[in-house]
Amino acid sequence: MHRTDVCSVPAQGPTLSELGTVQTCAEHCPECFRSGLFFDPENAFGRCKQWPAPQGRACRRFIAEEAAASGAKCVLTHNPTWIIDPIDGTCNFVHRFPTVAVSIGFAVRQELEFGVIYHCTEERLYTGRRGRGAFCNGQRLRVSGETDLSKALVLTEIGPKRDPATLKLFLSNMERLLHAKAHGVRVIGSSTLALCHLASGAADAYYQFGLHCWDLAAATVIIREAGGIVIDTSGGPLDLMACRVVAASTREMAMLIAQALQTINYGRDDEK
Numbered sequence: 001m002h003r004t005d006v007c008s009v010p011a012q013g014p015t016l017s018e019l020g021t022v023q024t025c026a027e028h029c030p031e032c033f034r035s036g037l038f039f040d041p042e043n044a045f046g047r048c049k050q051w052p053a054p055q056g057r058a059c060r061r062f063i064a065e066e067a068a069a070s071g072a073k074c075v076l077t078h079n080p081t082w083i084i085d086p087i088d089g090t091c092n093f094v095h096r097f098p099t100v101a102v103s104i105g106f107a108v109r110q111e112l113e114f115g116v117i118y119h120c121t122e123e124r125l126y127t128g129r130r131g132r133g134a135f136c137n138g139q140r141l142r143v144s145g146e147t148d149l150s151k152a153l154v155l156t157e158i159g160p161k162r163d164p165a166t167l168k169l170f171l172s173n174m175e176r177l178l179h180a181k182a183h184g185v186r187v188i189g190s191s192t193l194a195l196c197h198l199a200s201g202a203a204d205a206y207y208q209f210g211l212h213c214w215d216l217a218a219a220t221v222i223i224r225e226a227g228g229i230v231i232d233t234s235g236g237p238l239d240l241m242a243c244r245v246v247a248a249s250t251r252e253m254a255m256l257i258a259q260a261l262q263t264i265n266y267g268r269d270d271e272k
């Protein structure tokens with residue numbers, strides 16, 4: 001999908017360009033923002049007099065799944081940072097299972113500012129900007145507000161490790177939720193789209209060990225702006241680099257799930 005396709009999606013909610021007017025950067029160079037240069041990674045800073053390279057280059061950073069796979073360090077600094085998963089649901093993609101997304105998050109001073117997730121086969125564009133709401137193709141998103149686990153549809157993903165000890169923990173976590181009478185548990189193969197289902201009220205909770213910051217960054221803004229909760233599996237605040245998460249439509253539901261889970265250790269993104 002081309003950048004301009006995202007920008008041209010009609011929406012009552014913010015477009016990608018609007019989402020990009022992150023205040024700190026806009027203040028730094030309003031002209032650059034008005035012209036849309038901010039979204040042209042190769043040219044933006046070379047053509048922007050007020051924010052010239054190399055300062056500009058040093059100012060914006062990228063964390064992306066493929067870059068990490070090639071050995072790039074995943075460190076979230078205070079600089080404006082794009083956090084990108086170019087294909088989320090890779091296994092689905094390989095099998096032509098139609099649940100695949102592109103996920104783009106943006107953080108400034110380690111604070112998630114906006115997120116965009118594109119459901120490629122259903123042409124649904126999910127967006128969220130801190131303080132400005134979350135939308136899907138222009139429709140405002142709201143979480144379900146469910147607090148009762150027996151009425152909850154809970155989503156999770158299996159995680160990359162398949163050794164016997166890890167699988168035992170994964171299955172035991174699912175068993176605990178089923179014993180606690182969760183209405184249903186689903187694995188759809190895309191963390192980002194599972195989290196979008198939570199934001200739209202189609203599911204009530206999500207948990208996972210073994211996902212990465214690029215699976216979480218954009219979705220976290222979208223869920224929070226839809227009224228949901230995103231926390232660490234310990235029940236504490238979310239740590240984007242900790243490779244684990246509980247998200248839910250209410251804090252009550254998030255805590256119920258966090259308390260039921262046994263930890264599966266995947267290390268940290270910023271220590272790999």
Ligand SMILES: Nc1ncnc2c1ncn2[C@@H]1O[C@H](CO)[C@@H](O)[C@H]1OP(=O)(O)O
Pocket residue numbers: 065085087088089090091157158159160189190191192210211212215
């Ligand atoms: N090493 C890995 N192997 C399989 N899935 C992974 C993974 N790391 C993250 N995941 C994510 O877990 C979910 C199901 O596998 C997907 O969202 C997938 O993202 P990915 O498709 O971008 O790898």
Ligand SMILES: [Mg+2]
Pocket residue numbers: 085087088089191214215
């Ligand atoms: Mg992914």
